[in-house]
Amino acid sequence: MSVIKGDPAVGSPAFVRVVVAVIVAIAATALSGGGSVVPAAAMPLPQHDSFYEPPEDFASAEPGTVLRSREVQLAVLTLLPLNVRSWQLLYRTTDLFDEPAVAVTTVVLPAGADPNRPRPLVSLQFYYDSASPSCAPSYVLRQGSGLPGVEGIHSNSELIALAALISQGWAVSIPDYEGPLGHLAVAKEPGYMTLDGIRAAQRFEPMGLDGANTRAALWGYSGGGMATGWAAEMHPSYAPELNIEGAALGAPVSDVESLLHVNGSLFASLIGIGIASLSNAYPTFREVTYRHLTPEGRALMDRTNAQCLPRNALTQMFVNYQRLLTIPIAEYLALPEIREVFDATVLGGNTPTAPIHLYQGVFDEAVPVWTNDRLAQRYCAAGGSVVYTRDHLSEHLTLPSLGMADTFDWLKGRLAPNPPEQVGCRTENVVSMLADVDALLTQIEINLNAGFGALGFPIGPRER
Numbered sequence: 001m002s003v004i005k006g007d008p009a010v011g012s013p014a015f016v017r018v019v020v021a022v023i024v025a026i027a028a029t030a031l032s033g034g035g036s037v038v039p040a041a042a043m044p045l046p047q048h049d050s051f052y053e054p055p056e057d058f059a060s061a062e063p064g065t066v067l068r069s070r071e072v073q074l075a076v077l078t079l080l081p082l083n084v085r086s087w088q089l090l091y092r093t094t095d096l097f098d099e100p101a102v103a104v105t106t107v108v109l110p111a112g113a114d115p116n117r118p119r120p121l122v123s124l125q126f127y128y129d130s131a132s133p134s135c136a137p138s139y140v141l142r143q144g145s146g147l148p149g150v151e152g153i154h155s156n157s158e159l160i161a162l163a164a165l166i167s168q169g170w171a172v173s174i175p176d177y178e179g180p181l182g183h184l185a186v187a188k189e190p191g192y193m194t195l196d197g198i199r200a201a202q203r204f205e206p207m208g209l210d211g212a213n214t215r216a217a218l219w220g221y222s223g224g225g226m227a228t229g230w231a232a233e234m235h236p237s238y239a240p241e242l243n244i245e246g247a248a249l250g251a252p253v254s255d256v257e258s259l260l261h262v263n264g265s266l267f268a269s270l271i272g273i274g275i276a277s278l279s280n281a282y283p284t285f286r287e288v289t290y291r292h293l294t295p296e297g298r299a300l301m302d303r304t305n306a307q308c309l310p311r312n313a314l315t316q317m318f319v320n321y322q323r324l325l326t327i328p329i330a331e332y333l334a335l336p337e338i339r340e341v342f343d344a345t346v347l348g349g350n351t352p353t354a355p356i357h358l359y360q361g362v363f364d365e366a367v368p369v370w371t372n373d374r375l376a377q378r379y380c381a382a383g384g385s386v387v388y389t390r391d392h393l394s395e396h397l398t399l400p401s402l403g404m405a406d407t408f409d410w411l412k413g414r415l416a417p418n419p420p421e422q423v424g425c426r427t428e429n430v431v432s433m434l435a436d437v438d439a440l441l442t443q444i445e446i447n448l449n450a451g452f453g454a455l456g457f458p459i460g461p462r463e464r
Contacts, residue, residue: 051090069090083459103179113463122170130178248357254371356386
């Protein structure tokens with residue numbers, strides 16, 4: 001679960017260019033008296049918006065059935081409108097206990113897309129990494145979400161990946177894979193909700209997709225990589241009709257318990273977010289955890305549940321969670337109710353049938369490299385096809401930028417007509433995923449598309 005993801009990296013020239021462009025655009029509009037960047041009154045939070053509420057008879061619908069839809073305007077920093085076609089879909093899905101549930105996905109087409117022309121679909125799992133429903137992409141990406149939407153500002157960095165996908169003329173699904181209750185770190189459910197988001201997009205007529213024949217791919221980093229991993233693992237049994245050509249997993253949290261190594265560090269908030277999420281999802285886990293939390297610990301969990309990733313990251317730096325427990329951490333982890341949940345949240349129990357591109361920073365200070373070394377080994381031992389790239393220059397905050405171009409090129413290969421078959425496994429140790437002329441040129445193209453997109457220019461081919 002990433003703390004800050006900037007694409008391009010925060011502090012890099014490309015990032016500065018995009019930020020400067022955004023600031024200049026806002027200032028120019030304000031000075032000219034234009035009203036396009038002035039949002040309407042802030043929208044209701046998801047937990048107070050009737051759009052997110054399931055219809056009475058939703059449980060009888062098939063998974064992936066669109067229950068409700070609305071056209072929406074996406075925006076950078078909740079202000080600058082993106083020149084794309086976009087809708088939100090409420091759809092029937094399944095929760096971690098295999099019970100009927102609902103979720104929302106935001107589906108996007110290039111502004112110039114011909115809806116009568118079939119196209120590939122990429123499901124892009126944002127790393128919104130929060131136990132609060134108000135941090136979901138469907139809320140923070142909408143124009144007019146106001147200050148509450150700005151709190152989820154880290155999700156705006158993923159608009160650069162969205163711009164890259166749109167530039168190819170592809171359709172995109174951005175699911176709220178944590179569901180309406182903020183279930184980030186749980187087993188199976190993020191996969192179900194991601195796959196049903198693809199089904200819903202395929203069935204939504206204005207998208208113009210070719211149903212289950214639509215060629216699809218998955219992409220996510222950190223917490224989004226974890227959701228992508230669950231989707232890839234659940235695909236053969238839960239949604240085998242989907243034509244998934246590949247799944248790109250960037251530094252996925254493949255073992256939630258492994259995050260405990262950040263206790264007392266800059267990334268300590270990841271522990272609080274994970275525990276809060278698991279407590280929201282598993283009643284017994286919550287009961288046992290709260291029994292052993294100090295009053296200060298319970299108050300911290302309550303605050304974590306009400307905040308998005310940036311504020312949690314800033315306010316929980318260097319927190320020592322041992323101080324918030326009444327028993328030693330090792331003793332807490334050994335409790336049967338706790339052990340059962342942590343064991344269930346480990347990826348690698350089911351092998352994806354789709355080709356996998358797994359990439360990981362060797363010196364990642366949040367997601368330990370050994371967890372994804374093990375994940376690659378498990379998939380390969382069970383017959384999966386994995387290209388595993390270990391980046392020796394990147395850590396958790398820089399790999400989203402340095403690994404983006406190479407991953408995007410891999411996705412283009414998977415979604416090209418008659419893609420070459422990816423057979424077997426290989427591990428590549430590289431200095432940097434960006435230390436390649438082709439990747440560097442691709443990154444420049446991505447940055448230009450993102451910059452122009454932030455200024456309201458249409459991205460992607462004109463088909464009509």
